[in-house]
Amino acid sequence: MSAIEMKPGIQNLGSGYGPGEAPRWADYSKCVHCGLCLNACPTYRELSLEMDSPRGRIYQMIQVDRGRLPLGESFVRHIDLCLDCRACETACPSGVEYGKLVEAARGQIEKYYQRPRLEAWWREVFFRELLPHPRRLERLGRLLRFFQRSGLERLVAAGGALGLLPGRFASLSRLAPRLEKPFFFARLGTTVPAVGERRYRVAFLAGCIANLAFARLNEATVRVLARNGCEVVIPPHQGCCGALHVHAGIRDLARQLARRNIEAFLTEDFDAVLTNAAGCGSVLKEYPQLFEEVEPEWRERAAAFSARVKDVTEFLVACGFRRDFRAVAARATYQDPCHLGHAQGIWQAPRELIRAVPGVELVELKESEVCCGSAGIYNVVHDEMAERLLENKMRRLDETGAELILTANPGCLLQLRAGVARSPNRARRVLHVVELLDEAYGHSPDLGQPRVRRAAVSSTSIARAQEEDADGRSNSGAAGAP
Numbered sequence: 443m444s445a446i447e448m449k450p451g452i453q454n455l456g457s458g459y460g461p462g463e464a465p466r467w468a469d470y471s472k473c474v475h476c477g478l479c480l481n482a483c484p485t486y487r488e489l490s491l492e493m494d495s496p497r498g499r500i501y502q503m504i505q506v507d508r509g510r511l512p513l514g515e516s517f518v519r520h521i522d523l524c525l526d527c528r529a530c531e532t533a534c535p536s537g538v539e540y541g542k543l544v545e546a547a548r549g550q551i552e553k554y555y556q557r558p559r560l561e562a563w564w565r566e567v568f569f570r571e572l573l574p575h576p577r578r579l580e581r582l583g584r585l586l587r588f589f590q591r592s593g594l595e596r597l598v599a600a601g602g603a604l605g606l607l608p609g610r611f612a613s614l615s616r617l618a619p620r621l622e623k624p625f626f627f628a629r630l631g632t633t634v635p636a637v638g639e640r641r642y643r644v645a646f647l648a649g650c651i652a653n654l655a656f657a658r659l660n661e662a663t664v665r666v667l668a669r670n671g672c673e674v675v676i677p678p679h680q681g682c683c684g685a686l687h688v689h690a691g692i693r694d695l696a697r698q699l700a701r702r703n704i705e706a707f708l709t710e711d712f713d714a715v716l717t718n719a720a721g722c723g724s725v726l727k728e729y730p731q732l733f734e735e736v737e738p739e740w741r742e743r744a745a746a747f748s749a750r751v752k753d754v755t756e757f758l759v760a761c762g763f764r765r766d767f768r769a770v771a772a773r774a775t776y777q778d779p780c781h782l783g784h785a786q787g788i789w790q791a792p793r794e795l796i797r798a799v800p801g802v803e804l805v806e807l808k809e810s811e812v813c814c815g816s817a818g819i820y821n822v823v824h825d826e827m828a829e830r831l832l833e834n835k836m837r838r839l840d841e842t843g844a845e846l847i848l849t850a851n852p853g854c855l856l857q858l859r860a861g862v863a864r865s866p867n868r869a870r871r872v873l874h875v876v877e878l879l880d881e882a883y884g885h886s887p888d889l890g891q892p893r894v895r896r897a898a899v900s901s902t903s904i905a906r907a908q909e910e911d912a913d914g915r916s917n918s919g920a921a922g923a924p
């Protein structure tokens with residue numbers, strides 16, 4: 443029997459991984475199987491199964507490489523259940539870069555394993571037909587907003603229809619954020635001037651779904667940056683960063699999206715490229731990894747781009763943020779997003795910002811470094827495990843007695859808000875650290891109407907150009923360029 447379960451039409455190559463990026467000996471051989479990562483791993487903590495631990499998963503990757511385990515259903519199940527939270531990297535004394543390994547393993551699964559038809563279909567629609575296309579996202583956003591505001595959503599919920607949906611779709615409806623207009627897409631291609639003396643000229647990555655679901659958070663981020671002497675450029679041809687694709691093993695499309703952003707952000711020598719999403723930031727900083735084995739001609743540009751990327755909390759602390767805050771009286775706690783802490787090593791910057799706000803009493807959250815179960819779209823596709831992790835997190839949050847829950851990643855915001863919404867204490871607020879700063883600065887300055895940088899660029903033409911880029915029909919050579 444072949445070790446590789448092949449997709450129809452793919453040449454059977456015998457045992458081991460297929461051609462293309464795969465977990466490499468140079469990376470997995472660093473693992474000495476000591477097991478010190480086990481108790482850091484959320485899935486191992488829940489299931490106590492070696493196969494669902496970092497060490498067990500690495501062992502399975504090695505077995506596939508040696509042709510002793512098929513790249514089949516069992517391997518896929520254990521690799522899929524990993525959150526890619528990278529807590530094991532923080533715990534590992536041998537410096538195993540587990541994220542690289544699991545993402546490469548998922549790349550192999552994506553190429554050589556035939557998923558069940560329904561799953562393959564939704565993955566195709568979500569990752570390839572929706573996320574890379576701003577205009578489609580915007581249209582979907584309008585539809586969802588109508589659904590939420592027209593009363594239809596309440597009707598469906600009251601009728602019990604949500605309970606009839608399979609678990610993962612019921613989760614989706616529970617987690618869906620309130621969509622508020624105007625969507626942030628309208629801001630693409632605009633520049634927001636610094637308040638007072640300009641100290642920096644920075645570029646802001648607005649994300650993909652965040653343009654719909656976190657438009658207010660994006661606005662708050664830009665306001666806070668402007669308040670701190672930044673002229674904030676929001677490049678028009680930017681798009682989805684590809685983080686969800688990297689985590690899902692869809693590396694070809696992740697590279698395409700990376701090339702688009704590299705082109706969009708390297709038009710000028712910005713002091714920094716900033717994001718408020720930890721998951722996006724970690725992948726943006728790791729763009730060069732996408733070009734290690736494929737399209738090496740992009741490696742240098744990817745490295746130049748990644749060197750400029752900073753999380754907004756990291757940047758504000760490094761640049762010496764303004765401290766002319768109003769008091770915000772609250773007992774607060776902070777949940778570390780996995781991709782800020784474990785992946786980027788940023789633990790102190792958000793806490794320093796929070797502590798600087800007068801009136802805020804920061805209470806440390808026990809197990810703050812353990813994943814809340816959000817993990818990109820994990821809470822939709824693995825809703826049972828995500829639920830268990832969220833329940834644990836809510837117990838820990840209750841212990842703090844905090845009425846203000848802070849984090850620094852949109853995905854975590856959604857997960858924690860869903861937890862608070864069904865808890866007895868629904869009055870608790872869940873905010874991004876930057877939203878707290880914005881509030882403490884008094885929500886100023888007013889961003890006013892979007893000021894389009896180039897007269898010929900409208901938001902519609904921007905969206906069209908992005909869509910063409912993502913389709914590979916390059917209007918500027920971005921997506922199709924070498």
Ligand code: SF4
Pocket residue numbers: 472473474475476477478479480496497530533534535536537538
């Ligand atoms: S990944 Fe690191 S901590 Fe875990 S078993 Fe291997 S060497 Fe030990």
Ligand code: SF4
Pocket residue numbers: 482483484485486494495496499523524525526527528529530531540
């Ligand atoms: S990335 Fe997270 S879930 Fe996956 S093996 Fe490591 S600690 Fe466990």
